[in-house]
Amino acid sequence: MKSFVPTNAMKKYVQIENVQMSFATKQGAFVALKDIDLKIDRGEFITLIGHSGCGKSTLLNLVAGLLMPTDGIMLCADREIAGPGPDRGVVFQNHSLLPWLTCFDNVHLAVERVFGATESNAQLNQRTSEALALVHLTHAEHKYPHEISGGMKQRVGIARALSMQPKVLLMDEPFGALDALTRAHLQDELMKIVAATNSTVVMVTHDVDEAVLLSDRIVMMTNGPAATIGEILTVDLPKPRNRLALANDAGYHRMRGAVLEFLYQKQAKQVA
């Protein structure tokens, strides 16, 4: 795949050009991000990594359209990002399921919004069931969020985002609140889902292993304020990846070392 010359649309599926983001505070404007330039290919898995407060979530929220940049251009599939839209599915860190709806209804809400105008009820239900089957939660579809585990809730969140058939899947530290074993399990599932659906993914993380395991490219961000992209590391490990095999892989350790060096040497955070 990589050897073909990609078409223009493929090469620049998500385009971020010269983006700057500042917030108004009592002490004046606070520049969170500046000079952000990033082009994301279709089907690419990008992780954003950096110390806390570096604005990686801000960048993700900009792509999601939840925030508007103070300067610069943001395009998704050649259309300007003017607000949130169903072409960009978002998975939140704290799952954000609606507690009064069952898992099925939570996903159905998204499906109905995107396909409700063109499809029959049976088709909408079919789509909802398929999305839940993708994350292996068919057995829990009629349960309420408080009746299932944290990992399952996060899977419903992923199903909800994928059910809209977004052009880009945006994930804000989706596994950050989970224990290590559940996190590993969900990472494996996510790799399978992404391979099966050929999704384009932008994911915020602060877990170096997670970044190397999942990404095609790791976008490393400098410390804020006025954070920007420091380095971009291409992870050319063959797919599908297996966490056990990678544990003894020299290439994996080299990548991991490069990210660690960036985070703890070049961008070492002073103890506050």
Added chain:
Amino acid sequence: MKFRKYFADNLLPPLLGLGLFILLWAMLAQGNETLPGPIKTWHSAVALFSDPFYQKTPNDQGIGWNILNSLGRVGVGFGLAALIGIPLGFMIGRFDFLNKMTAPIVSMLRPVSPLAWLPIGLLVFKAANPAAIWVIFISSIWPMIINTAMGVRQLPQDYLNVARVLNLSEWKVFTKILFPATLPYMLTGIRLAIGTAWLVIVAAEMLTGGVGIGFWVWDEWNNLNVEHIIIAIFTVGIIGLLLETMLIQLAKRFKY
């Protein structure tokens, strides 16, 4: 064994409390001949409740009619307050401008005793019954406005982000997010409102007359029938307790 533990933990304390209360009452009545004791009151209550729905004259009707009339006034006044207060609460919670606009009025009028509104009611409606309903309306509208608005304002940002990301229509945001998220707060407002309304109706009816538990208390005072006054106190208390319990049970169903 299980029953004995349940009895000791949950039934014994309230029964003991009630027993002591009645004992104290009996002792007080012993030393005061104008205050009827528990047994005398009980016999009077049995006689009263054996024929609750008689109608002799407009001013002499069974206890059942008095209770139903009071409940009716509370229902109408409270219903109207809900009809206006809850949507108003939603709007005040949703739009900060409206909140700032109404805040001084609400804060100023809320501490006023609802009975102070009775003359205005009499003046406007020129009749006792609508004036009593008006007093109930005024007393129950504040908790409904305030609690509904609070519920809307406490809506977690996460849910609003979901709404934005899914691009939900205003109607869907209301029915799927805003309303269910606010419902527990709304039910608290309703519970507080019904409590106040039931508190106020007795006083309002004492002033306006007509058939109703409040008027009945005043009437029995004029007849110097103290047993009936004590029965009225218990009746009002028990009905208030039932209303409260019903609403708590309802609220439990909407806890997430």
